[in-house]
Amino acid sequence: MLTSVKIQRRQSEIRQALAPLVANDNPSEDETRQIETLDLEFRQNETRYRAALIAEDEERREAGAELETRGEREYADLVAGFEMRQVARYLDEGRQLEGRTAEVVQELRSANGYRGVPVPWQALELRAGETVSTGTPDPMQTRPIIDRLFPDSVAGRMGASMINIGSGSVEWPVATAGASVGWQSSETGNVASPSAYATTDHALSPDHTLGVQMRITRKALKQSGEALEQAVRRDMNAAIAVEMDRVVFLGSGADGEPLGVITGAATYGITNTDIGAAPDWAAFRSAVLRFMLANSATGPAGVRLMLRPEVWDATDDLITGLAISEWDRIAAKIGNTVLTTNALAAPSGDPAESVGLLTTSAGGVAPIFVGTWGAVDMIRDPFSDAQSGGLRITALATMDVTVARASQLEIISGIQ
Incomplete structure (x- = not known):
């Protein structure tokens, strides 16, 4: 779990702990010290949270790129394990497709119609x-x-x-055809x-x-x-x-x-x-x-x-x-x-x-x-x-x- 996420969860816990303490009009000395301790921790966490976001920025970008290409790579991995011999034996003997070959065929059938095996x-x-x-x-x-x-x-x-x-x-x-270029012929003239x-x-x-x-x-x-x-x-x-x-x-x-x-x-x-x-x-x-x-x-x-x-x-x-x-x-x-x-x-x-x-x-x-x-x-x-x-x-x-x-x-x- 990212550090920034952990800090966010702790901040939520602090808010929940402060809510009943602040609502008390006559807090005791222990409650006052607890309020001061939680308030100090909350302010320190805000600083840590901003620092964590800066440090995790590159990780977030890499994670986003990973999510964008994961689908294509996972399908490519499935196709890499596609076995033509399974197709031949399915057509000849009726043997059921297995493993990644079966997953690829199912994926192709869901997208288009085929009389045989795609x-x-x-x-x-x-x-x-x-x-x-x-x-x-x-x-x-x-x-x-x-x-x-x-x-x-x-x-x-x-x-x-x-x-x-x-x-x-x-x-x-x-x-x-696209953009045209041309020089201004005079001080008050127009370009192309x-x-x-x-x-x-x-x-x-x-x-x-x-x-x-x-x-x-x-x-x-x-x-x-x-x-x-x-x-x-x-x-x-x-x-x-x-x-x-x-x-x-x-x-x-x-x-x-x-x-x-x-x-x-x-x-x-x-x-x-x-x-x-x-x-x-x-x-x-x-x-x-x-x-x-x-x-x-x-x-x-x-x-x-x-x-x-x-x-x-x-x-x-x-x-x-x-x-x-x-x-x-x-x-x-x-x-x-x-x-x-x-x-x-x-x-x-x-x-x-x-x-x-x-x-x-x-x-x-x-x-x-x-x-x-x-x-x-x-x-x-x-x-x-x-x-x-x-x-x-x-x-x-x-x-x-x-x-x-x-x-x-x-x-x-x-x-x-």
Whole structure:
């Protein structure tokens, strides 16, 4: 208990003791001495109380911060102990969920409706220390908030921010116009006229649901717990990450897919520069310069570049008379270079041409938002693999994609 609280309680006791003594019109000598003693103690306690408040100020601030973050940390601790093997055995054998896994599932069910077993997005991350053998697993990696679903995915490396939404649609207002500045031209003149603070809303809507089907054999179900735990998480992680990387950039916006960044460049207002030539550092330097002129980046170190492996192959030959290649110059200047065959379409045409994408984060705002709703809904199919004793489950995940500011992205096409 804090010292200030103890002093407050003692002050209340003194007041209660003084009340009947003061009400007596003819107090005895003992009562008078008691009044003087209590009055002296009360005044001394007032001084001690003020000193205690000063000393406990920092403790109170720390306690307040602890209360503000305790809920998120407690839930993160619960999710850290979520076991995918319990979900698989619940769907296969009907075995009841236990421990922290049961608490997380109950918490998710209270927030949304699910046909099957809800699985939090954090549980799909590959955890450090879990082995396929019978070794004892080490403590898993815990993330405080949902920021990146799969940090090693292309979308994550290109700066996409993962936003988990409980229900409904979410709009992200991004400022497009604001304060104006100007000097007073004369002693009696006015400064610059004010301009309206304007924002543009970028919405994420739960209109796109991805389905992932998994087959777990009877042998896998009977293996050791760590093996099944890692296998289920690894398969779901890979399946969702690969498709997420594809639709974030190449989603068609039709047939249930979100509209990807490259496919929907015109819709999002993203600049598309056709170089129509072999790739070199000069072409990418011009794109970085446009970022800097638009105040989206302070230099090439803050830019991320995504290319096809064929571009790396075409630029890794040594420059005539030099001991470096064009690729060496690109990789040395650009902050983060990502090669992918999944998030970019294969080169086509004659000569074969590819596409590249540059992104940057400005003012703490990610260039791409990827919204996920609730948790992954895992539903059992009891009939498809019944003859072999296997388990087939379908995982449903709702996602959407939007762009924060078009000026934070640029497409380079015509890379021959």
